[in-house]
Amino acid sequence: MSGKPIKDMIISTMQNGPETLKELEMAKKTGKDISLERGEVQKKVAQYHPSILHLTVSEIEPVSPIASRIRLVSDNGYLPPFEAGQYINVFCEIGGVRTSRPYSLSSSAKQRAYYEITVAAVENGFVSGHLLQHLKPGDHLEANGPAGVFRYQPVFHSKKSVFLGGGSGITPFVSMIRTALESGEDRDITLLYGSRTEELAMYHRELSAFAERHPNFHYTLVLSDEEKEGMEHGFIDAERIRAHVPDILDCTYYMCGPAVMMEFCRKALEELQIPGRSIRREVFGTRRDIWNEPGWPEGMTGDEMFQIKVGDQNIEAKSGESVLTALERSGLRVNVCCRSGECSLCRVQLVSGKVFTAQGALLRHADELFGYIHSCKAYPVSDLELRF
């Protein structure tokens, strides 16, 4: 005898008990069959966050002597919505090594016929060089995302935006500008774009045309390595920001560019006494010269070799390269997305050994307590043992 009859007997003697039992019987007749739920959650989630994007290159066009924009269409005809400023993480296999790189989308978020990313040649760039040299229309790519939090957040960002872009860090701004202007958003945008030369400035013509057409978009190209009429010469410093932004304390500032430029702009904004809450920063790749970052162990050059033990595998690792890179080189599949320390997908347990943690690794309290690291921002400074 199960416990059921006595349960029903007890309940039927309780106040509101018989009514509740009757309600239950009714519900059994009218309720929804759970088998109707088959596949529903995946379908709904995939509208926004497909586990993987299968993309085909539809067009490649240079936007500067060293950079090209690449248009990507979806193999199944569907691309999820994104917020202007977000990135996708593009996977590629080079010489047998599967790795990936995050690229900001530069297309407007108001259309989803294609995604556009912009790839610039980086000195010794493992992936960018490969993409620029070998990628051609019709090629297939896999990516995850869109993801990232570098975007206009209307609840607390000012309607007055100041974009401070450097080099290829212009790409998320291109998307943000296209999106805001094309849809006639009630916003005022000032872009200060730092480039070495005019020729290297990406999207210069399009941005200039936008500025002519839209009174709420103000565009200034700042050249560091050449002087040209009608363009400004120098860097994006406090004085220049003040000159172009009338009400500096009423704006939200967005920075994206190489580490040196970001640091320079950060100081400029500090000098202008812009509160931290008004400054948004895109994480922009990993610096190649990690040994120059503050806190790097003294005496180490970045060329030291160590062993990383993962399960019963032993792999070689160089101190100047992230643990993630070493794992990928050895053929291990690591869950990954931002490669910049913030998404935590590449989190692994550090069982033993020591790593140098680069700036920007957003670890949780639990990670520090129980010894977990973000492998994209961790550099081996001893032999390591890791656990997935």
Place this chain on the structure above:
Amino acid sequence: MANYDVIVIGAGNGGLSSAATLAVNHKKTAVFEKHNIPGGCGTSFRRGRFEFEVALHQLNGMNTKDNPGPTRQLFRKWGIEEAIEWIPIETLYKINLPGGRGVALPADKKKACHLLCREFPEEAESIRRYFHIVWKFNEEIADFLAKSAASPADPSELKKFITKTGFPKIYKVLAKYGVRSTQDVLDEFFKSRELQLCLSAYWCFMGMPPERFPFSILARCMYLYTVDKPYYVRGGSQVMSQALMDTIRRHGSDVFLNCGVKRILMKNGRAVGVEDENGKHYYAHKIISNVSPTITYAGLLKDEEVPDACRQYFKSYTTGISALTCFIGLDCPPEEIGFTDSFNLIYDSLDANKDFKNAYFTDTKTDPIVATCYTIDDPCVSPPGTSIITAGTLKYGGAWEKLSPEEYHRTKYAAADEIVSRLETRFPGLRGHIEEMEVATPLTHMRYLGHPGGAIYGYEQDLKSSVFFFPQDEFIPGLTFSGGWVNTCGFGPNYAYGDKIAQSILKEGR
């Protein structure tokens, strides 16, 4: 192929606690988790200088080291009590009534009763009677459970006694209040709507408006949180989840992260193993699913493997509510904008049942707001001079699922903006201090939890589908469930239930 004693699908609170008890008792267990991090709802995420707690407001069942409550006893058993910093909270909650009146209830029976009598002197008598009944209700439950446990034979002595004497004669208070709604019971005691709101708060922990929220759960919450005191955890719930996972591994069992289960393997009508997302097979004597029964039956099993009786049984359970939550990091301390208590329930009208109806829509104009300031519990939760507030409201997934992808972001920010505007009227200056903010919608919860409707509390927990009627019947030999879908949701109850499921498996194995 690999063999285990027990396989657990999902590293949420239910899965982790079951696995921890099994592992500690030398059962070789494997936990599969599709995410890169354990915890399910019990997790956190980082933005800028802040780490945001996702689910935990107040842990129950802790009490002190010398007088441990059931949850603390479990952590002790799992060997992680000392690894975690527990932070007692002195206030149960603060009710923010329309017009600005606020009532913060102390986690102490006498003080709470006294305070309410002072605030609502015209109903002092009823207040005292109410507290007496709530305590009596819990004592009768304790007595009933103790007697049930002490007479295991079937038909037991207790059963015979109840049949002969009649349940209402033995357990008067239980019989009178055990299957009634919160609103029904509060109407019996109190005239003041304000006072009713001051006592019904825990409805938001289960996602049912007072008119559908079982009074028995309210009475349990009120009693347990008062007796054992609410607690918070330094570092948030992710610390507990990680500690549990490490316990499982330390005892020689496995936790596979980034490794979802594709399907449950059946043999002769019995669940015998799982296939992971890479196609690898694992076998065990028992499978515990920490995934919702809906997704387990309609996702991990084929239709023909699910008995008709099972599909029939689940018809009386409906997918529960989700939430819209704003995770807010402020660049000022809480007192600067007038935040004084950690757990706040904010009403802009006195009709919570009516306001709740807005849960079926995407806008947030009238919904009661739940706002928790973690900085009040733990000043170290964020850097000095900053604070963390999560504010949100319960929302059903339906309206969000129907949005076109083009409308989604705009709708999400509009709903969040409305919440911030409403908070601003009570906490002036809040918006201007926001340094980081993330918004989670029912679709966000659906993405991370994989739950139908983005449900955060499992099935709807109304009178006919909770307490006496949790969906705990089993239909496939070898397959059982652990987690908030088959039991009272919440951290403490889930840990306890996960442990109970593990205990019953240990018993079977003997």
